[in-house]
Amino acid sequence: MGQIISASRIRIWQPAALMCIMVIIFLIYLQLTVPIRVMTPTLKSIIPVSRHLNRSKHSKDWFLSTCVNQDQLLSLENLPTVLGIWKQSQDEECKHVYEVFTGIFSVQYNPAKIIIPSSFESKVRNWLGRSEKVFQESKNQSVIFVYNEFTREQNAYNPIRGKRPLPIPEEPERLYVDRLAKNTASTCDFCQYEKFTAEEPFGRIISNYSATAANTFKLDTWHSLVLTRTHHPLNWTMVQFADLYNTAQKWFFRAHIENAEYKFPSLIWDLLPHAGASQIHPHLHVFLDRVRYQGAMENWRTAAREYAQKNKRDFFQDMIDLHAMLGLSVQYGKAIAFANLVPKKENEIVVISEEPNEDFSKLLYFVLRAFIDDMQLLCFSSGVAYPSLDSGKDEDRIPVFARLVTRGAVAEIRSDVSSLELFAATNANTDPFEVIRVIQKSVEKRSQMTK
Numbered sequence: 001m002g003q004i005i006s007a008s009r010i011r012i013w014q015p016a017a018l019m020c021i022m023v024i025i026f027l028i029y030l031q032l033t034v035p036i037r038v039m040t041p042t043l044k045s046i047i048p049v050s051r052h053l054n055r056s057k058h059s060k061d062w063f064l065s066t067c068v069n070q071d072q073l074l075s076l077e078n079l080p081t082v083l084g085i086w087k088q089s090q091d092e093e094c095k096h097v098y099e100v101f102t103g104i105f106s107v108q109y110n111p112a113k114i115i116i117p118s119s120f121e122s123k124v125r126n127w128l129g130r131s132e133k134v135f136q137e138s139k140n141q142s143v144i145f146v147y148n149e150f151t152r153e154q155n156a157y158n159p160i161r162g163k164r165p166l167p168i169p170e171e172p173e174r175l176y177v178d179r180l181a182k183n184t185a186s187t188c189d190f191c192q193y194e195k196f197t198a199e200e201p202f203g204r205i206i207s208n209y210s211a212t213a214a215n216t217f218k219l220d221t222w223h224s225l226v227l228t229r230t231h232h233p234l235n236w237t238m239v240q241f242a243d244l245y246n247t248a249q250k251w252f253f254r255a256h257i258e259n260a261e262y263k264f265p266s267l268i269w270d271l272l273p274h275a276g277a278s279q280i281h282p283h284l285h286v287f288l289d290r291v292r293y294q295g296a297m298e299n300w301r302t303a304a305r306e307y308a309q310k311n312k313r314d315f316f317q318d319m320i321d322l323h324a325m326l327g328l329s330v331q332y333g334k335a336i337a338f339a340n341l342v343p344k345k346e347n348e349i350v351v352i353s354e355e356p357n358e359d360f361s362k363l364l365y366f367v368l369r370a371f372i373d374d375m376q377l378l379c380f381s382s383g384v385a386y387p388s389l390d391s392g393k394d395e396d397r398i399p400v401f402a403r404l405v406t407r408g409a410v411a412e413i414r415s416d417v418s419s420l421e422l423f424a425a426t427n428a429n430t431d432p433f434e435v436i437r438v439i440q441k442s443v444e445k446r447s448q449m450t451k
Contacts, residue, residue, distance in 0.1 A: 056324035067094035076431045080109040108145040129165040150303035154425040162429040190281035209243040222255040222288035255288045264289040265386040275379040275407035297385040330440045333359030339432035345405035346430045352401040370442035379407035
């Protein structure tokens with residue numbers, strides 16, 4: 001039998017029913033007019049990989065005067081001693097930044113003694129430029145291991161290896177590059193890119209000083225080249241450089257429009273064959289990935305996420321602050337460059353900014369021209385990771401950062417990459433404290449020239 005509901009009960013429930021109907025209508029209105037983002041409240045989503053980058057709080061002068069000793073020499077060789085003094089500081093802020101530093105970096109000092117037979121002395125002395133001081137130091141060597149606990153990168157630094165004189169090439173390197181450029185210009189496919197390179201289904205992006213070409217043998221769905229429209233590998237201006245990187249960003253956005261699932265943009269650039277370039281003509285490789293960044297770039301994003309989850313702090317900001325505090329950085333507007341304590345190869349500089357703005361582009365140019373023009377190191381390799389194009393997912397978003405390294409002599413037959421770098425620890429024979437001094441002067445000089 002059906003249940004009979006009295007009129008009095010209907011009158012009681014009528015206002016409640018009307019209220020429920022009004023709430024439902026209001027929620028439908030919100031759904032239609034206000035975008036609601038539903039996120040599972042996991043630690044990953046609560047703590048983004050990177051928020052906003054700020055200027056470093058602590059200066060080198062503050063660090064030396066407050067945490068260690070004003071006269072303390074800052075060098076990679078002396079870093080274990082500096083850490084020992086720093087650890088004893090009674091200043092609360094010094095204690096805090098010490099914990100931050102040792103939370104990211106592990107520094108290990110290992111003594112390494114050798115005995116040199118008299119029959120071998122002459123050869124070793126020649127290797128060391130006939131310096132008696134360095135020869136005696138070679139008998140009692142020290143190896144400094146610096147390990148990044150979150151990127152899992154490590155560098156083994158032996159000061160003696162960096163004190164060996166570099167051989168003088170038979171032909172000046174710039175003359176060698178000029179000859180190479182001249183001999184390859186007439187047969188260069190990239191100089192006639194419209195005839196001798198492939199293109200993406202959406203076509204090409206062509207600018208005043210650069211153009212794109214699809215990689216003929218791709219490494220991913222979206223993998224192209226961005227070419228300069230001049231052939232010489234060294235003679236590019238700041239305007240041409242900026243145009244090259246602007247074209248790369250246009251390609252990222254165009255590929256993302258074609259397929260929005262692909263959202264992680266990155267690029268790499270090797271200059272000259274000794275650095276791994278397949279062509280003399282300058283060209284970038286650009287990628288847009290669907291699931292993650294490629295290789296070492298993704299390692300840094302993963303490191304930043306793990307660091308945020310463990311410490312509720314921004315990995316990139318702390319990396320900037322620690323390097324700046326040790327005097328290893330230089331600021332240019334909204335961008336900053338620092339000499340990495342755990343370099344991938346010699347002279348590594350990291351350039352970083354919250355977004356790929358003009359300051360980032362200029363600072364990137366300044367550093368690369370410092371390599372080429374001031375340090376006379378013509379070969380380099382570089383990689384840049386850009387923020388995700390899916391701006392709705394903050395936890396995936398990183399700042400733009402570039403890693404730049406030099407690659408040795410242009411005509412050198414021996415490779416500067418071996419099984420050591422491929423399967424063990426990196427051995428970069430340059431001291432970041434010395435590298436940054438050159439970069440700081442170079443940036444100051446070039447920033448004055450651009451005003």
